[in-house]
Amino acid sequence: MPNLAGKILREKFMEVEGDIELDIRKFAREVSFVLARHKLRLEASRRDKLIIQTIGLLDEIDKFSNILIGMVREWYSTHFPELNRLVPDHQTYLKLIVDLGSRENFSLEGIKAAVKIPHEKAEKIMEAALSSLGAQFDELDTVTIQGSAREILHMYELREQVSRYIDEVMDQVAPNLRTVVGGPIGARLISLAGGLERLSKMPASTIQVLGAEKALFRALKTRARPPKHGVIYQYPEIRGAPRSMRGKIARALAGKIAIAARIDAMSGEFIGDKLATDLKTRIASIRSKEEGRKR
Incomplete structure (x- = not known):
């Protein structure tokens, strides 16, 4: 025999059904928000994403520094064209510009103090500086290109820092x-x-x-x-x-x-x-x- 509660429920079923449907939709929406937030937190906590981002940064540093070093080499070759052929290593080339500036300062002692290269190579650079066919640079030209070379060297330092960071994160991940x-x-x-x-x-x-x-x-x-x-x-x-x-x-x-x-x-x-x-x-x-x- 049906009890009173069942009778009331059957009579009010349409009302209750509507309320339940609304509650379920509200609950489902709240669960979706919670799951979405959890997924975002999970994605943010994945440290392999840091590796992907920093590899992208490394690529941009390489691309940008290669463009800039090409421009500085072309620029400085106006003054000392022979150095471009004698010093293929970019960082060595930049250090010579930063430390010595004008080709008139490319003495044997100055070259060896600025960079670590074989004695014979330093002698060739010095001789090329003495007989260079490049144009003269005034003080403003020299100071400006030295500043540019210095900034590119900072980019190489940043690259080393990012590379060390990637290696450390790789050790963790x-x-x-x-x-x-x-x-x-x-x-x-x-x-x-x-x-x-x-x-x-x-x-x-x-x-x-x-x-x-x-x-x-x-x-x-x-x-x-x-x-x-x-x-x-x-x-x-x-x-x-x-x-x-x-x-x-x-x-x-x-x-x-x-x-x-x-x-x-x-x-x-x-x-x-x-x-x-x-x-x-x-x-x-x-x-x-x-x-x-x-x-």
Whole structure:
């Protein structure tokens, strides 16, 4: 037999249903806001995002400083054109301008005090300064270009600071990856993948060619030979290897990177030293087999 409460509920059902629907919608909206805030906090707390952002900053510093050094070289070559050929290193070139200014100050003692270069190189620079065919600079010209060179040197210092920061964050976020491939390459891989989690989900074959997407698409379009490696080409054991070994070493390295990234993203356990040792053993085996074939 139905009780009184049930009778009242049935009579008021339409009213109650409307109220419940409103409450559910309100609750769902509040839950959505909470989840959205939580997701934003989670995204903000992901330190691999810092790696992506600072890699972008590093690229901008490189791009901007390369433009500026090209302009300063062209500018100073009006006064001392021979120095451009004699000093290819940008920082050495800038330090000479900052410390010595006018080519008339390029004495042997002054050059050696400003930069660390071999004695023979310093002598060549001094002789070039004495016989230079460049135009004269007045005091305003010299002071202005010295100030410009000084600011570019500060950009190189900023680059070093950012690079150290990236390496420290890599040690916190992806210690296994950093140990296997090094901080700079590991950070570049995370940036190219769009995050550590995305990198951890990539197969080794994709990791191997990260950074060489244009060459890969061009190869697919023209049916040419696809690239053997992307950004991991910067790894010393690949860059310094004969061409015949690079593909095999790149595959071995990409395999270890894939394992390291998955562990860093999922468990956080440190096995970087073991992975690095296994990689060295594999590379040594590749080299040994290749040398055996040549014999």
